[in-house]
Amino acid sequence: MKKEWNKNILRAGLILSFLAINALLLFGISSVFSYLNTGADRSAMLHLGSPINEVYLPQIQWENNDNLGRPMEERTLQKIQKDYLSAWHVHNLALMNNEHYGIPDYYTDSIREKIYKIIDLNKASNTHIEKTTVAHHPKLEFYSADGTLVVFTDSNVVSFNRVFKDKRMVIEHTDTSSYKIMMLLEDGFWRIRHMVAFQEPTKNDLNSDDASLKEVSEIPMINGVNYYPKDSPWTMFEDTFDEAIIDRDFGVLQKMGLNTVRIFVPYEDFGSAKVDAQKLARLKRTLDLAERQNLKVIVTLFDFYGDYNIHDWTLTHRHAEHIVHGLKDHAALLAWDIKNEPDLDFESRGRTEVLAWLEQLLILVQQWDKNHPVTIGWSSPETAANLSQQVDFVSFHYYREAAQFKSALDLLRNAVPDKSLVLQEYGYSSYDGIWNAYLGSVNEQGNYYEQMQTILRKEKIPYLFWTMYDFEEVPTAVVGSLPWRKERQKYFGFLDTNGKPKAAFRHLDQNGEVGQDLK
Amino acid sequence: MIRIAYIIFFVLVMQGCSDSKNGVIPNDGPITLVTPEDHFIVGQPMVLKFETLENGGTLLMIANALGTATVDPVLNKNGLEFHIPSPFAQKAGRCKWKLLRNQEIVVSGKFHIIPQDDSITRMETYLGPRSISAGEADKTMLVVAPTDRYDNPLADGTPISVKHIFGESLKEEDLQITNLIGWTNISAPKKAGRILSMASHNNFSSKELTTIVYPGKATDFTIDFQSDHTYADGNQVITFSTSGILDDHGNLVSDGTLVNFIVENKDGVLLRTMGTTIDGVAKGKLLHPSKKDTWTITAYITGAAKGTPITVDFNAAVTAYEVNYDHDKRTVIVGPIQSFMGQKIPDGLEIDLSVYNAQGILVENKQTTSKNGIGAFFLDPNYVVNGKYKIAVQTAGIEQIQTFEIQ
Numbered sequence: 001m002k003k004e005w006n007k008n009i010l011r012a013g014l015i016l017s018f019l020a021i022n023a024l025l026l027f028g029i030s031s032v033f034s035y036l037n038t039g040a041d042r043s044a045m046l047h048l049g050s051p052i053n054e055v056y057l058p059q060i061q062w063e064n065n066d067n068l069g070r071p072m073e074e075r076t077l078q079k080i081q082k083d084y085l086s087a088w089h090v091h092n093l094a095l096m097n098n099e100h101y102g103i104p105d106y107y108t109d110s111i112r113e114k115i116y117k118i119i120d121l122n123k124a125s126n127t128h129i130e131k132t133t134v135a136h137h138p139k140l141e142f143y144s145a146d147g148t149l150v151v152f153t154d155s156n157v158v159s160f161n162r163v164f165k166d167k168r169m170v171i172e173h174t175d176t177s178s179y180k181i182m183m184l185l186e187d188g189f190w191r192i193r194h195m196v197a198f199q200e201p202t203k204n205d206l207n208s209d210d211a212s213l214k215e216v217s218e219i220p221m222i223n224g225v226n227y228y229p230k231d232s233p234w235t236m237f238e239d240t241f242d243e244a245i246i247d248r249d250f251g252v253l254q255k256m257g258l259n260t261v262r263i264f265v266p267y268e269d270f271g272s273a274k275v276d277a278q279k280l281a282r283l284k285r286t287l288d289l290a291e292r293q294n295l296k297v298i299v300t301l302f303d304f305y306g307d308y309n310i311h312d313w314t315l316t317h318r319h320a321e322h323i324v325h326g327l328k329d330h331a332a333l334l335a336w337d338i339k340n341e342p343d344l345d346f347e348s349r350g351r352t353e354v355l356a357w358l359e360q361l362l363i364l365v366q367q368w369d370k371n372h373p374v375t376i377g378w379s380s381p382e383t384a385a386n387l388s389q390q391v392d393f394v395s396f397h398y399y400r401e402a403a404q405f406k407s408a409l410d411l412l413r414n415a416v417p418d419k420s421l422v423l424q425e426y427g428y429s430s431y432d433g434i435w436n437a438y439l440g441s442v443n444e445q446g447n448y449y450e451q452m453q454t455i456l457r458k459e460k461i462p463y464l465f466w467t468m469y470d471f472e473e474v475p476t477a478v479v480g481s482l483p484w485r486k487e488r489q490k491y492f493g494f495l496d497t498n499g500k501p502k503a504a505f506r507h508l509d510q511n512g513e514v515g516q517d518l519k
Numbered sequence: 520m521i522r523i524a525y526i527i528f529f530v531l532v533m534q535g536c537s538d539s540k541n542g543v544i545p546n547d548g549p550i551t552l553v554t555p556e557d558h559f560i561v562g563q564p565m566v567l568k569f570e571t572l573e574n575g576g577t578l579l580m581i582a583n584a585l586g587t588a589t590v591d592p593v594l595n596k597n598g599l600e601f602h603i604p605s606p607f608a609q610k611a612g613r614c615k616w617k618l619l620r621n622q623e624i625v626v627s628g629k630f631h632i633i634p635q636d637d638s639i640t641r642m643e644t645y646l647g648p649r650s651i652s653a654g655e656a657d658k659t660m661l662v663v664a665p666t667d668r669y670d671n672p673l674a675d676g677t678p679i680s681v682k683h684i685f686g687e688s689l690k691e692e693d694l695q696i697t698n699l700i701g702w703t704n705i706s707a708p709k710k711a712g713r714i715l716s717m718a719s720h721n722n723f724s725s726k727e728l729t730t731i732v733y734p735g736k737a738t739d740f741t742i743d744f745q746s747d748h749t750y751a752d753g754n755q756v757i758t759f760s761t762s763g764i765l766d767d768h769g770n771l772v773s774d775g776t777l778v779n780f781i782v783e784n785k786d787g788v789l790l791r792t793m794g795t796t797i798d799g800v801a802k803g804k805l806l807h808p809s810k811k812d813t814w815t816i817t818a819y820i821t822g823a824a825k826g827t828p829i830t831v832d833f834n835a836a837v838t839a840y841e842v843n844y845d846h847d848k849r850t851v852i853v854g855p856i857q858s859f860m861g862q863k864i865p866d867g868l869e870i871d872l873s874v875y876n877a878q879g880i881l882v883e884n885k886q887t888t889s890k891n892g893i894g895a896f897f898l899d900p901n902y903v904v905n906g907k908y909k910i911a912v913q914t915a916g917i918e919q920i921q922t923f924e925i926q
Contacts, residue, residue, distance in 0.1 A: 069660065069702070095586055110670050111585070117606035118586035127589045141698045145660035146647025151698045163580050165589050170578055171619050179584055182664065182672070182699045184645075194664070194672050194699050196612040197584040199631070 056089035057273055057314040058132070059321065059364075063139035070143045077140075080150055080183060083190035088133055091115065092311070095129040098122050108184060108193045130162040132313045134360060141180075148185040153178065155200055160310065160360060172356060214373045218296065218334060219393045219420045222462035223510070224260030225253060226425055230469040230499065234303075234478055236286075237269065237279045247289050249468060254293040257510025260334060261290060262298040262424065262464050265323060267305035273315040275322040283323070287332040296334035298424075298464070299327060300377060303340055304477055308349050308357040316357070317364055328369040335372055336365050337395060337424070341379035343386065355386060362390045377424050381408040385415040395424035402451035409459060420462070426452060427466035430502060431491040435484035440491070446503030449494075453507050465508065469493040548573045550618060550625050553598070557630045561611045561669055562638075565603035569618065569626070577625070581607055581616045583632075608632070611671035634671040641666045642725035644718050652735040653768050657707040659730040663718040664700045672699040673720070683716035685732070694718075707732055709768040734770035737824040742780075742816055744831055746807070751833035751916070752858055753809030754865040759792070759816055761826055763799035771799035776820060783815045784808065809868055810916025811835035837864060837915035848925045849900065853912055854893040863892030870894035870914040877907045889914075898925070 060081060065072045083106060090102030098119050103112050122128060135158040142151040155178040162172045182194040229249060232240045253261065263286060270279050283299075290297045301320055320338075327333055338361050345354050358376055365374050373392030378384040384396035394416050398405055412421060428448035432440040449465070456463050470493035479485040494504045550571040559565050567579065579590040579601040588607065592599040607614055611634040617627040643664040651657040661681060665673050677696040682689060685708045694701035705714060711734045718725045746757040759780045764772045778801035782790040792803035801818075808814075812833045818826030840856045851872060856864045868889040874882045883902055887894045894914070909922045 091586075114606060114610060114670070115585050118588055121588050121604050121606055122586075125589055125591070129587045131587070142700065142702065144645065144647060144662050144702070145658065145704070146645075146649075148647060149645050149662055149700075151700055153698070161582075161587065163587060163589060165578065170589065170622055171580060171617065171624065173617070173624070175582070175615070177582075177584075177613070177615070180699055195584045196672060196699065197614070199613050199629070 054273065055311070055315070056085050057318045058085065058088075058134055058136055059314075059317065060085065060136040060138065063137060065140045067140045067142050070145050070147060072140055072143050073147075076143075076147065080190050081138075084138075084181070084183065084192070085136075087192050092131045092133075094119060095122070095131060098128055105189060106191055108186065108191045111192060111194065125165070126167075127163065127165050130164070130310045132160055132310045134158040134160060134313070134317065134364070138181075149182070150190070151180070151182045153180050153198075160313070160356065162310070162356075169352070172352060174360075214371060214392055216373050216392055216420060219373065219422060220460065220462050222260045222296075222298075222334075222422055222464065224258045224262065224295070224298075224464045225468050226464055226466045227253075227261040227263055227468055228471070230471065230495075230497065233467075233469075233471045233473070234264070234266070234475050235269075236263070237266075237282045241282045241285075243285060243289060246286060247292070250289050250293040250295055253468070254295060255511065256508065258295070260296045260298060260464060262300060262337070264300045264303040264340065266303040267301075267316070267319060269304075270319070270323070273318040275319060275326075280323065280326050284327065284330065287327060287330045291330070291332035295332065297330075297332050298335045298337055298375075299323070299333065300337040300340050302338065305339065306345055306349065308345065308353045310353075313357065313360065316361070320361060320365060321368060324365055324368045328372065333372055335393070336369065336374045338362060338365065338374065338376045340377045341397065342376060343379050343383040346383075359387055359390055362387065366392075375422070375424075381412040384412055384421075388416040388419055391419070393420040393422055395422045397425035398423060399426060399428075402448050402455065405452065405455055406459070409461065423456065423461050423463040425464060425466045427492045428504070429488045429491045430470075430504075431488045433487060435487050442503045445491075446507065449504040449507040465494070467492050467494075469495050469499070470497045470502075472497050550577070550599070550620070552626055552628060557628075559608070559630060559632050561632050561635050561667060561671055562609050565608045565630075565632075567601045567603070567616065568597075569599040569601075571598045576620055578619045579616055580619055581614055583607055583610050583614045584612055585610060609669040609671075611667070611669070634673050635667045635669070636673060636677060637721065638668040640668075640673070640720055640723035641670070642718055642720065642723055644725040644728055646716060646728040646730060648730070650731045650733055651707045652733050653707055653709055653711050653766060653770055654735045655706060655709075656735075658704045659707070659714065660702060660704050661716050661718065661728070662700050662702040663694065663725070665696070665718075665720050665723075672696070677701075677720065679718055679720050681716065681718045683714055685714045686710065686712060705730070709770075711770040734772050735766035735768060737764045737766060737772045737776060737820045739824050740764045740818070740826050742818050742826040742829050744816065744829065746831075748859075749831065749833055750836035750859045751808045751810050751812055752836040752865065753807055753868055753915075755807045756804050757807055757831070758802055758804050759818070760802045761796070761800055761818060764796060764801070764820070764824065765799065772796055772820075774798070776801070778803070778818050778820055778826075780805075780816060780818045783817075785813045790814075808833050809836075809914075812916075834859070835916060837868075837917065840914065840917065840919075842910075842912050842919050842921055844923060848923055849898050849903075851896040851898065851910060851912070852893060853895070853914065854889065856889055856892050856894075856914065864889055864915075866890050868894075868914060870912065872896045872913075873911045874898065874903060875909040875911070879909070882908070 065077065087106035090106055094100060094103050100116060103115055107115060136154050137156050138152045138154045140152045156176050157179060159175050161175055163170050177197050178200040180196045180198055181192060183190045184193045228234065228236055229245050232238065265283065270276055287297050301323060338358055342354050342358055362374055375391045375393050375395040376387060378386065378396045381396045381398060384394050388394050396412065428445045430440055430442040430445040432438055471490050474486050474489045479489050494502055494508050496502055548571060550569050553568045553570050577592050577599060581588055581590060581603065588604065590601045590604060592601055611632045613629055613631055615629045618625045643666060645662040646659060648659055651659050663679050665679065667673060673696050675696055679694040679696065679701040681692045681694055681703055683705050692703055694703055705716060711732050714730045714732060716728050741762045742759055744757055744759050747755055761778055766772055774797055776796040777793060778796065779791065779793045780803040782805060790805060792805050794801040794803040814831045815828055817828045836859045837856055840854055843852045844850065853870050856868065858864045866889060870887050870889060872885045876882050885896050887896060905925045907924045909920065912919045
């Protein structure tokens, strides 16, 4: 009987494994088949490509389109602008790679030879140039009666240049030049026929910007929090955006006696160069809610952005421009923070690249919004001295021992004696689990804040702590996928995942009024 | 021991030598520009000279409108010399330079390269539109973009002389280069024809450029008709023709101008024919009507002009005809129909027959065309059973009504 059983088990096993092998085979074949059927998008056959405008978007403002020739049509002007910017783009690429690619599309026969000669010269001397223009100010001078020839001056073209010789950077500089340009309409392309640099009479009003308009008196008064809603940390402006939750949270913060929140605008989620109008509206709504609760807002731009490549600059500029213009008149806006912890990209992207990008954006944001101060959220007091002359106040983060804070602060004060300092992020994780050998606790967190608040009050350092809530989920993009980082990141709140106050709350509540309500 | 000391000494000396050769030791002595010129003529050798006691590790960066490059120094006993490479020396305009040492800008400046006015000039000319209409409203534009031998646009203020001729009238104009170009409008003359133009500077002249002046918009005209007779025989062709159509300035309109002839008959029915002009005259044709009629003819050039309407009367070609039956009265024979001279009417005249029964209800309606002057209708017994009937025959605008009985 037992033998019979064994035999049956064996048979069943054989049949099952046969089925399993067949299933695997079918799965394998179908995967190969479906792989071979993907990838070939029919539209790709047409080589339509993405419109070139989306890779090069410097600021461009036509001054006045009255000219002595034929009246300019709006559509033609758009086409001229598109082809003119494309000409700059291919020219920048040509000088970087020392290749001719794209030049024939946007330069006529005779001028392209001259560009080729410069490329040949650079090839021979092993020089290459990385370049992007930041701002163009064209003014139409002449448009011919038959609509095939146009002359314009492009004044004060701001460009950022890096010159490399033998693959080593020899100079990095910003240049302002003016050009006279003649373009011809040839087989559907506006091509540059002449381009002549000329000396414009210098205008003084470019430097007359008065920085004193900026309201920095509020900066030393900051006490606040880095804010994310409990259920949508780092994805606050997605479809889960809920005004009621934010309003309630802001109400709690206001009752706690806080006056500032810092929020983050993720670059790609907001549509990169073409800012998503819906998300911008949600961002504005958030500021409205803050205003209602008498809170001020520090808006941190470029969250999750990590490409500082010079060819990406103009796109990031358009992104920032859109958001700055959208919010600069909002009563709740306190300051702009260009980027969160950009120094963490020094190693992977190169310190000069990152700093150059930041500096350019600082200049631009300061130009676009003359009333609000601009800062950068450095990840440590040691790196906060970078660009300290350019920012309106210096922001830094501190996640180390409370006991060493004073000495780090003193070092920074020595390095930057003349600017307000803001401790823009600090906090302590109450995580208590396998990854820290069950050594953390909510009491540890409470002790940390007790120490820190004492120092901060004594030193009169404005602060924004990290953060309001413990989070149930932390996206991998924030701290990576390592569990000991991810788990730790979940427990920085002064309220737990149920919204109940933790031990730290007592030290952060300025008024001592709300604690009872929340319990 | 001494030997070892010697070796160490040698190694150190070698090390020192190689370092100084590479110029890595930072120089920070003053470097001053000694070249006094800040303007050069394009194409001439250009050298920037600097006075310095040191010579290592310097590099000149130059940039013009078309690119940026680096130049290595030539060292001599007085200092440094940088020879501007030809792609930069041959490009007119402002040229910026920066003298770099150890990734820092030591001195920077700029110079201007002026286009060479007296060298070989290339007269680049653009004329357009290449076809315009006669009259003051239109114009063509001549744009001149002269360049020097290195293809640099000439400086602002450079005089250019422009000539254009139409028929016998030669006009000369002096222009000045502004913003890379010189330009002028050439107004259209009143006559159609060709404008030839050219531009010159320093005895260098452009090629010949042509704009064709087409006649302007047509003006109102008159209409006429030709036909061999005015009988409404449905067979002859009547030809409408316009007078020579002129524009505002007396030029015959361009060949191929489309003219629409619209004919309205006595009953208000519209007929249409069209023609295109040759030497200002357009023709349109229509078949004569087949019954007495009066036509009113108008002609239009859409959006431009109208012909004065004319009227044509057509006399009846057929004045009477007979209607007969064969022996069993199942075949109705119309005709012979005779035309205006008594001749058989040409084949193809439309004949219409309506059959009504005793109660006056329409039983059948048939059409045929005449052949040899006769039209015949067969009344099918399946539709038209035996009995009394009334028939109405209509052709050439004449109706005849008869009653008969099929037995």
